[in-house]
Amino acid sequence: MNPLPTVVLLSCLLFAIGLGGVLTRRNAIVVLIGIEFMLNAANLNFIAFWRYGPEPEALRGVMFALFSIAVAAAEAAVGLAIVLAIYRHWRTADLDDVDELRGDRL
Numbered sequence: 001m002n003p004l005p006t007v008v009l010l011s012c013l014l015f016a017i018g019l020g021g022v023l024t025r026r027n028a029i030v031v032l033i034g035i036e037f038m039l040n041a042a043n044l045n046f047i048a049f050w051r052y053g054p055e056p057e058a059l060r061g062v063m064f065a066l067f068s069i070a071v072a073a074a075e076a077a078v079g080l081a082i083v084l085a086i087y088r089h090w091r092t093a094d095l096d097d098v099d100e101l102r103g104d105r106l
Contacts, residue, residue, distance in 0.1 A: 007048040015041035028083045028093045032076065039072045 018037025025031055043065045050061020087093050 004052040011041045011044040026094050026096050032079045043068050
């Protein structure tokens, strides 16, 4: 039995949950969590295709996953800094209330 299709199906489900969170939620923190779900689904695919690929001795999948985790950590730090700046300025984390890029209110 080949577990690769099961892992890919799990990854698709995780990606769909993250995409649903990004597209339907208004809270900026929940949107960032959805993006993290999607990045973790990609990491799961990297590891699965590395493990069940033709050369599991080469650590290509692990290296891709580690770089992806580093990018996700940087994305989370920058994203949370932006959310904090928005909250300090508008006193809300609701993305629908932040409808302009200018810093002054009219």
